Amino acid sequence: xxxxxxxxxxxxxxxxxxxxxxxxxxxxxxxxxxxxxxxxxxxxxxxxxxxxxxxxxxxxxxxxxxxxxxxxxxxxxxxxxxxxxxxxxxxxxxxxxxxxxxxxxxxxxxxxxxxxxxxxxxxxxxxxxxxxxxxxxxxxxxxxxxxxxxxxxxxxxxxxxxxxxxxxxxxxxxxxxxxxxxxxxxxxxxxxxxxxxxxxxxxxxxxxxxxxxxxxxxxxxxxxxxxxxxxxxxxxxxxxxxxxxxxxxxxxxxxxxxxxxxxxxxxxxxxxxxxxxxxxxxxxxxxxxxxxxxxxxxxxxxxxxxxxxxxxxxxxxxxxxxxxxxxxxxxxxxxxxxxxxxxxxxxxxx
Ligand SMILES: *Cc1c(COP(=O)(O)O)cnc(C)c1O
Numbered sequence: 336x337x338x339x340x341x342x343x344x345x346x347x348x349x350x351x352x353x354x355x356x357x358x359x360x361x362x363x364x365x366x367x368x369x370x371x372x373x374x375x376x377x378x379x380x381x382x383x384x385x386x387x388x389x390x391x392x393x394x395x396x397x398x399x400x401x402x403x404x405x406x407x408x409x410x411x412x413x414x415x416x417x418x419x420x421x422x423x424x425x426x427x428x429x430x431x432x433x434x435x436x437x438x439x440x441x442x443x444x445x446x447x448x449x450x451x452x453x454x455x456x457x458x459x460x461x462x463x464x465x466x467x468x469x470x471x472x473x474x475x476x477x478x479x480x481x482x483x484x485x486x487x488x489x490x491x492x493x494x495x496x497x498x499x500x501x502x503x504x505x506x507x508x509x510x511x512x513x514x515x516x517x518x519x520x521x522x523x524x525x526x527x528x529x530x531x532x533x534x535x536x537x538x539x540x541x542x543x544x545x546x547x548x549x550x551x552x553x554x555x556x557x558x559x560x561x562x563x564x565x566x567x568x569x570x571x572x573x574x575x576x577x578x579x580x581x582x583x584x585x586x587x588x589x590x591x592x593x594x595x596x597x598x599x600x601x602x603x604x605x606x607x608x609x610x611x612x613x614x615x616x617x618x619x620x621x622x623x624x625x626x627x628x629x630x631x632x633x634x635x636x637x638x639x640x641x642x643x644x645x646x647x648x649x650x651x652x653x654x655x656x657x658x659x660x661x662x663x664x665x666x667x668x669x670x671x672x673x674x675x676x677x678x679x680x681x682x683x684x685x
Contacts, residue, residue, distance in 0.1 A: 346647045346669045351544035351598075351623060351662040360546065360586045367582035371575050372398070373568070379578030383585055384552070390588075391537055392528030393554035397563050398581055402427075402514045404572050405538035405553040407435045410475060412555075412562035413508045413536065416441025418474025421462045424448045425484030427512055428477055439570070443471040451618065452485020454478060456497045463505070476502045479512040480519050480530065484652070486616075487602070487624030489519045492530065499533035509533070514540040514551070518622035521595040535559065544595055544623060544662050545587035549580045591663060598623040601661035601670045608674035613682050614638070627657045631682065638680055645676035 347353050356364070370376030380398050388396035399405045406428050410420065420436060422429045424446040428436060436442040447454060447462045464470035476498060480490040499509045511534040513519075520527050531537040536555035541547035553563055567573060574580075602623050606616040613630040627649075629635045635655050642649055642657075652658040661670060 344646060346673055348659040349648045349650045351660045352542055354546040354662050354664055356548050356583060360583050363586040364579050364582045367578045369576040369578035372577045373573045373575060377578040380581045383581040387552045388554050390527045391531045391554040394557045395560035396552050396554040397560050399551050399553060399567060400572055402538055402540040402551040403432045405551040406512050407439050408553050408563040408566050409510045409536040409538060410436055410440045410442060411566050412559050414442060414474035417471060419443045419445055419464050419471040420475045420477060421445045421459055422477050423452060423454045425452050426479050427483055452482040452488050453490055455494050456501050459498050473507045475508045475510055477510040477512060481515045481622050486618035486626040487622035489522060489621045492525060496533045508535045511537040513537045517592055518595055522599055522622055541584040541587050544598060545591045546663050547583040547587040550584050598661050601665055604670050605673060609677055611678050611680060614677060623661055625659045626652055629655050629657055634682060641680050642676050647673045647676045
């Protein structure tokens with residue numbers, strides 16, 4: 336059971352990363368059995384790594400400080416500088432990881448535009464470079480499930496399978512950015528292992544809707560994880576008594592996974608309650624992310640200001656787009672409050 340969160344006068348929907356540890360989670364952290372994880376001695380980190388490797392159906396897993404590090408380790412461990420990586424245009428790895436595919440991995444990025452964030456094999460095939468001395472050799476295709484910038488969309492598993500099968504037949508690796516794979520699991524009923532089965536490597540985040548303060552995981556075959564482990568040290572990600580953090584992740588898996596269905600319902604209610612001529616949700620709300628398209632120049636900023644004055648926080652998500660993310664700190668009343676705040680937006684007049 337979770338103790339109620341300390342009251343927060345704001346309904347903070349900027350991201351599911353703002354979730355704070357509960358007293359019960361802090362208790363689990365305090366009593367964690369720890370050791371020096373750079374020596375491989377931390378029993379709690381080791382337990383988390385083997386638990387999550389099993390959950391994702393992979394041979395091994397590595398605990399890392401952030402989702403960005405998990406993704407970039409996957410790229411660095413499975414490609415060579417000068418290789419091509421193919422990604423959907425809105426992918427977190429391309430948009431929001433500070434240029435790391437270029438700076439840390441030396442990859443040539445090819446982005447594929449899609450109307451809805453959902454890659455399919457036809458589009459990937461057209462983007463993969465030919466085997467030709469003029470071209471960067473394809474080294475990796477990376478998928479994102481759920482797709483953040485597309486509004487928490489779930490990739491159809493048949494497309495994940497087809498892309499992976501075809502890409503593997505060309506000797507190219509497939510990575511899955513599964514920062515919110517938990518949500519795809521809860522929404523579809525497919526197991527995490529089924530969702531990750533077609534791909535070579537998968538990253539997951541504990542620091543988002545699962546409510547842990549810090550931490551992500553990369554899972555893959557043993558050889559890939561051994562490579563990633565070296566680069567984690569090189570990049571300064573080797574942590575010592577990290578079991579304190581890993582204990583929060585284990586707690587989150589036990590207590591906060593199944594409840595994601597509530598966040599999905601809250602997102603659905605939020606989108607369905609929107610009744611405003613200038614505000615529209617133009618994507619299916621598959622999981623916990625709602626992106627509101629705001630009509631009119633500068634009106635996205637005006638909406639964010641109006642929401643803040645009403646005690647609701649969102650984030651700008653590109654021109655004319657505002658993102659709201661319900662999470663475990665929100666009650667039904669908070670969602671109702673956010674709907675009222677949205678519908679009372681006066682637009683140009685505010
Ligand atoms: C949040 C997120 C990440 C990782 O973010 P960090 O802040 O580095 O933990 C990776 N991919 C997606 C899709 C995300 O939403």
